Amino acid sequence: MPSTFSPTPASIPPKSPRLALRQPKGLPANFQPLNPLQFILRAAEIYPDKLALVHSDVKYPVHYSFAVWCQRIQNLAYALIQAGINPGDRVAVIAPNSPLIADAHHGVLAAQAVPCLINTRLKPSEVAYILDHSASSIILVDHEYTHLLPPTLKVRVIVSNDTGRSGDPYEEFLSSGRAYSQERGWAGLEYNPDENAPATLCYTSGTTGRPKGVVTTLRGSYLAAVANAYESRIHLESTYLWILPMFHAAGWTFPWANVFGFATQITLRTVDYPLIWKHFLNSAVTHYCGAPTVQIGIVNDPAAKRLPRPISAIVAGAAPTASLIASLEKIGIQPIHVYGLTQYGPFTRNFAQPSWASLSPQDRSTFMARQGHPFATAQDARVVHPPKDGDDTLVDVPRDGKTVGEIVTRGNIVMKEYFRDPEATAKAFRGGEIDFYHILHKLIFWSTGSFNTGDLAVIHPDGAIAIVDRSKDIIISGGENASSLAIEQELASHPCVLEVSVVARNHVKWGERPHAFVILRPKSIAKWKGRHDAFEKELKAHAKGRLPGFACPEWVQVVDELPKTSTGKILKVDLRKIVAKL
Template sequence: MNNSIFEQGLPKTQANHVPLSPLTFIERSASIYPDYPAVVHGDVRRSWSETWTRCRRLASALEKRGIKPGETVAAMLPNVPAMFEAHFGVPLAGCVLNTLNIRLDAEAIAYMLEHGEAQVVLVDPEFADVVEEAVSQLAIKPLVIDVDDALFEGEVRHIGGLEYEALLAEGDPDYAYRLPEDEWQAISLNYTSGTTGKPKGVVYHHRGAYLNAVSNILEWAMPHHPIYLWTLPMFHCNGWCFPWTIAANAGTSVCLRRVDPRKIMALIADEGVTHFSGAPIVLNGLVNLPDEDKRDFDHPVKVTTAGAAPPASVISGVEKMGIEVTHVYGLTEVYGPVTVCAWREAWDELPMEERAKIKSRQGVRYHMLEALCVADPNTLEPVPKDGETVGEILMRGNNVMKGYLKNEAATEQALEGGWYHTGDLAVWHADGYIEIKDRSKDIIISGGENISTIEVENAIYSHPAVEEAAVVAKPDEKWGETPCAFVKLKVGYGEVTEADIIAHCREHLARFKVPKTVIFSELPKTSTGKIQKFVLREEARKS
């Protein structure tokens, strides 16, 4: 124990040491900016004061219904105001929010509700059938709350005994809400995709949510009162913690039920949207909009895009539209993005294509991530910063998950050696910026040579006829594996053949990296816009 003079007679007290929680952000914004806009959804316009009151009513109503601190409240909702409110109202009652992937089937939803022991589930009418079937499979039934939405265009069918607005009416607007006694307490539960087995429940704590929310502001140099468009699903890593970020900055959440490039362009122009986030597929949709659907806007607009590097052609296409791209990277286990391609002024002088290539790097750690390295996953020895040696991306910090719910073995494996093991393979450049080469499960080993699917995809994307591309390993008797490309072509471009794509790749890649097979098709995607390579790998095996 440290017995220095600075540790004597200077204890932690309530006056100088409090648990960090993003719930304090909404309290502050509602008190300082009560009349500022908080939520926009069609004709719905709510201030921070109104939103704060609704969140406290939700927390109070949950408590009155017998939901206890530490219990789970699930939400099967698109990006509607109730989903935003749940990020505050549920933890204000001391409960844990489980945002469910709205594209999953009843079997997967039933597993998550049972595994997470959900006591309540909020349901949008669009997903009534799926949730009803899921709940029917449960021995212990949660309280089902129907959440109506005027912008839902289908038939409204209630499956619970109570509608959301009626639930709020039960709550006390002056509810004495709970802040956590310990910042290590869980604030939310997020399930992984489960493509290689049962989904794992990733548990977030208040401290990590607080820090990642603040980091979003720092990395993006986000000004006060941003207007944020919800192109990113709020169920995905709690919307990368942006509900709490927007509350911290007293911004405006512009809700969007479904990603539609035309609607996105309209909202940017009509609502003055300044920021939005999404997978590369969202950017690709904007770039490929017909000219008649594009809109002019004269205010600054910024977008963060996450995951594997967007093709340079997509980044440059979006920036030509007047939207500044920031590339970030992260995983569910680290609250969403925790690295950023931090920009340097010297790069402003480079040609657009060169700038886009740099922006496709995953970059350096967020302010709030303690450490980031590329290393041998077994020895934990960092790889040389030569831009060539491949290693695994490892992370450490306060914004790494508590662990996997009810899965100690998986938790220990993921956090082995004092690092979170991402499973992503990357190189480390001399300037300290990392660049992903592949997922460890996606790398193609052909004749003993490692082939980065991302590198092959970038070559394919540079063909002017290509709208989307994905490359996976195809079993081969001679080489073990060879690259197999799945390609979606732009509408109206003209005839493009397998031979054309292969010839184009030969101009840009070493011969052993060129796809041996090209399949033209629609590409299956997750609800967050990521291409489902496990589906394509199965198709490649059969082709």
């Protein structure tokens, strides 16, 4: 980082500040509501001078210690309160990985408000819907994404030019917060007395209709962050590289997990593989998160090579193939395979067993591709039979690794509700009831059941869960259920396949048959140029030796790219639209 950078005057904390919020009245001495805001205060107290946040690959690089960053977060809280934000209000945030969105994960909570984190890849019409549905009271937006805002807005908009320098509208907003605080410091802000109050509001992609707003809680976010730090082994010497967007499920709670572990965080505005490798090789990176498609891009980048030190990759968003796991390990990237939802992110992990060390790489990778067991702070993760008509009783499938059921879960790392949508909330929970109560003029509801994930899986004798597919992605061919995931796993083992996605396509005789979309490895493109028909025959022959006949692809289509979400997850809904026209 350039030594010439200096934080704005308002970002410099006073000497020996008291880093504690004002405690609400009436709390017993043996109870403290859980809140991930505690982590930044603790980090600034214990390691004030440690490098906390680095934003280097931009026109105006910045870097903040925990002490300085903590002051900036405090300034944001006061600025929001000065702007009229009340406890429970939503604060919309539209930004790539940058100090703005990193600040918001803490500063909005400090104002007892709720960050509404919006995907920067959405269309203006989708952003307008979210802003309206969330009833956001103020908008914090990065300068590159102001075009997403509706032309007529009735709420205040704060633009960040991502400079960290005086004169930047966002920096001036923070400075106004510092002035408004009158140096009351953290003691002038009250600790949220309700650990079940909303922590974040993140909207689903809306692939099956309007996006739904997922509400998480302070308690759940705290426990999910602690679990992620523990399961990923994030600690004082860790350096985390931000590849996963922080707006996606609140960055799987890693904006808090990293602070809990006192790690240094490096932010990247975009997924740029040369930049990623620059940091891998020169910035002492120890951890990052990414979906399998992002991992594929990393291992196949021209700069990819054996790393001088191991890096842990938290892999989620889709099940990694055995060949991908082997490719990561080959260059010194240790995959930590986790599984989760668009809520808090991961809640299960594949826990490696000592006996796997004696297995062949292929066999070991197959075991590592399972979704595993619940996190330390999670609760149940069960695989249950489909419900019978009129009966919501949960019946577990046998632990035989063969019987397919749906994953359901309950416990600390499960969303609270869908925002302003009690019907969708009730539908999402099974095996219990949604109870509604009016408490202090607020509508409170919670579930006594389990959350339906929609993921189909088996459970092995050791209790490890292994996903076979999403319920909507199962291909029913001639009365047989074919897992698109299982097909993809086997097709990905072909040496010329870089990436593959399989969807159902209508078939006159069999009802449905698999249609495979394939991206070739860069080294194989020339080999099959003008000969895609020949490649299709070869891949089908490869599949026949590994899959039952009904699961073998009927069609193979070579493509240059696949439609993906902001996290790199393949949009199968777009692929289904393509095959529907064929």
